[in-house]
Amino acid sequence: MRALRRVGLGLAAVLLLALLWELVKAVVPEDGWSIGDLRVLPRTTDLAMPHVPEMLSRLTDPLAGASADPLWLAVLRAGGTSLRIAAVSWLIGVVVGFALALLMTRFALARSAVLPLVVLSQTVPLIALAPLVKGWGAKLDLGDVTWQPWMSVAVIASYLAFFPVAVGALRGLRSPDVLHEELFTGFAASWTQTLVRLRLPASVPHLLPALRLAATSAVLGVVVAEVSTGMPGGIGRMILEFANFASSDPAKPWAPIFGAVLLGLVAAGAVGLIGVGLGRFRRTEVSA
Amino acid sequence: MTTESLPAAAVHVDGVAREFGAVTALSGVDLTVAAGEFVSLIGPSGCGKSTLLRLIADLDRPTAGSIQVFGRSTEQARLAHDYGIAFQQAGLLPWRTVRANIELPLSLHGVGRAGRRERATEMLDLVGLTEFADHFPDQLSGGMQQRVAIARALAERPSLLLMDEPFGALDEMTRERLQSELVRICAETRAAVVFVTHSIPEAVFLSDRVVVMSPRPGRIAEVVDVRLGDGSRNDALREDRAYFEAVTAVREALHGGAATGLRGVETR
Numbered sequence: 001m002r003a004l005r006r007v008g009l010g011l012a013a014v015l016l017l018a019l020l021w022e023l024v025k026a027v028v029p030e031d032g033w034s035i036g037d038l039r040v041l042p043r044t045t046d047l048a049m050p051h052v053p054e055m056l057s058r059l060t061d062p063l064a065g066a067s068a069d070p071l072w073l074a075v076l077r078a079g080g081t082s083l084r085i086a087a088v089s090w091l092i093g094v095v096v097g098f099a100l101a102l103l104m105t106r107f108a109l110a111r112s113a114v115l116p117l118v119v120l121s122q123t124v125p126l127i128a129l130a131p132l133v134k135g136w137g138a139k140l141d142l143g144d145v146t147w148q149p150w151m152s153v154a155v156i157a158s159y160l161a162f163f164p165v166a167v168g169a170l171r172g173l174r175s176p177d178v179l180h181e182e183l184f185t186g187f188a189a190s191w192t193q194t195l196v197r198l199r200l201p202a203s204v205p206h207l208l209p210a211l212r213l214a215a216t217s218a219v220l221g222v223v224v225a226e227v228s229t230g231m232p233g234g235i236g237r238m239i240l241e242f243a244n245f246a247s248s249d250p251a252k253p254w255a256p257i258f259g260a261v262l263l264g265l266v267a268a269g270a271v272g273l274i275g276v277g278l279g280r281f282r283r284t285e286v287s288a
Numbered sequence: 289m290t291t292e293s294l295p296a297a298a299v300h301v302d303g304v305a306r307e308f309g310a311v312t313a314l315s316g317v318d319l320t321v322a323a324g325e326f327v328s329l330i331g332p333s334g335c336g337k338s339t340l341l342r343l344i345a346d347l348d349r350p351t352a353g354s355i356q357v358f359g360r361s362t363e364q365a366r367l368a369h370d371y372g373i374a375f376q377q378a379g380l381l382p383w384r385t386v387r388a389n390i391e392l393p394l395s396l397h398g399v400g401r402a403g404r405r406e407r408a409t410e411m412l413d414l415v416g417l418t419e420f421a422d423h424f425p426d427q428l429s430g431g432m433q434q435r436v437a438i439a440r441a442l443a444e445r446p447s448l449l450l451m452d453e454p455f456g457a458l459d460e461m462t463r464e465r466l467q468s469e470l471v472r473i474c475a476e477t478r479a480a481v482v483f484v485t486h487s488i489p490e491a492v493f494l495s496d497r498v499v500v501m502s503p504r505p506g507r508i509a510e511v512v513d514v515r516l517g518d519g520s521r522n523d524a525l526r527e528d529r530a531y532f533e534a535v536t537a538v539r540e541a542l543h544g545g546a547a548t549g550l551r552g553v554e555t556r
């Protein structure tokens with residue numbers, strides 16, 4: 001019943017957004033609102049803001065011409081490609097992020113040395129990294145395997161995905177009270193035992209949101225990386241291509257944008273399923 | 289391991305000092321706790337009683353002097369699991385059931401599944417929580433959580449039990465009941481106990497000897513011999529004349545030790 005309520009609320013929010021969109025179209029003049037030379041509200045022409053039903057019906061029309069697949073199928077197909085790459089980059093991000101968190105938990109020196117770099121890493125724009133990674137990948141000698149464009153995309157996106165995991169896992173692994181740590185010292189438990197029996201279970205409440213954040217970051221990263229490496233077939237490239245139709249077929253560019261949103265939701269939802277069955281690690285201690 | 293087979297004293301503290309920077313928490317402390325003996329440390333806040341307990345537990349190191357636990361260094365004793373420890377907060381792991389919490393030290397030290405289960409069942413029986421074995425800590429009252437913590441501390445049959453105000457956060461009724469239980473448990477297990485407390489009646493009721501400490505710098509002011517009721521303590525003892533005399537003796541020792549340092553001492 002509560003799950004049903006949440007789904008209902010989610011749908012209501014989407015509906016509200018659509019209504020708001022139409023309201024803006026109806027109320028704001030076609031040329032937008034300007035204060036002096038500064039335009040504070042956008043143009044609301046059918047070119048800039050197509051009607052909601054128009055955008056939806058465009059999804060069922062063919063991609064181009066009469067014989068092609070419907071637009072929604074093309075979007076889903078591109079979305080599937082991007083989702084697979086995002087899954088790989090999520091995995092890389094989780095492994096790398098967690099390894100970094102472990103390192104920083106184990107060695108205080110690593111924490112003071114690596115943590116600033118981790119934070120700093122996120123100030124480098126993905127677009128700047130794209131040609132570098134692409135270039136390095138091309139130079140790699142992997143024996144029989146040749147470096148594929150999607151691998152560059154996955155690596156670039158994982159650069160975005162590892163960050164929340166590294167920070168969340170570090171906070172989680174360091175979350176046990178001094179009391180519990182001293183208890184384990186008193187038990188003469190080894191570092192590994194303390195990690196497995198105390199730090200890992202205690203980190204779960206911090207780790208789950210971090211994993212979900214990493215999933216949405218991975219999707220975002222894949223979309224951006226597809227655009228900046230020019231990889232065809234995914235949703236990122238589709239957004240770029242369809243943007244050209246803004247004047248001739250204004251509803252079309254919105255289709256891959258909806259696809260990208262759906263992609264993020266699916267990714268976050270799938271990761272959210274990890275939390276099912278870990279409920280007992282979210283119990284909090286009531287102090288005596 | 290039985291207490292009889294141990295030749296050395298449970299705890300032997302020799303000229304111990306602990307300084308935190310410019311602050312002297314403990315200075316010139318000598319204390320011997322015999323095997324099977326129950327010794328309370330009492331004194332106002334800041335007298336270093338918890339510090340002394342932490343030194344014995346090897347959670348901290350003295351800046352001078354030495355401490356031996358059953359004739360070994362505190363580190364060796366800790367690594368050999370010579371002692372069980374309980375704090376003011378139960379410190380149970382919230383994601384483990386009561387039974388799994390009691391089994392924790394056993395599983396850390398490689399006791400097999402069957403052995404753990406058997407021992408945990410015994411311990412649950414000892415602290416009277418058999419029907420709560422599969423509950424989680426957040427489903428228990430504070431007193432019950434503390435009983436689980438004591439069961440966990442006793443799970444490995446330690447010959448020494450270190451307790452830092454284990455009943456400090458509990459209400460008076462629960463407190464008295466747990467005190468009686470602790471007396472019974474100690475009689476059964478014959479473990480030596482070092483017990484830190486704020487409460488004079490608690491120290492007197494439980495202890496063979498009460499070590500009265502005074503602050504700035506923390507040191508032992510006086511040791512009061514109690515040994516009430518020939519080891520068979522029960523609630524009737526709380527109304528015994530000897531009990532009140534011992535309470536008075538400890539109170540006077542506290543006053544005499546530091547007339548200005550009585551903050552934090554409960555007289556209930």
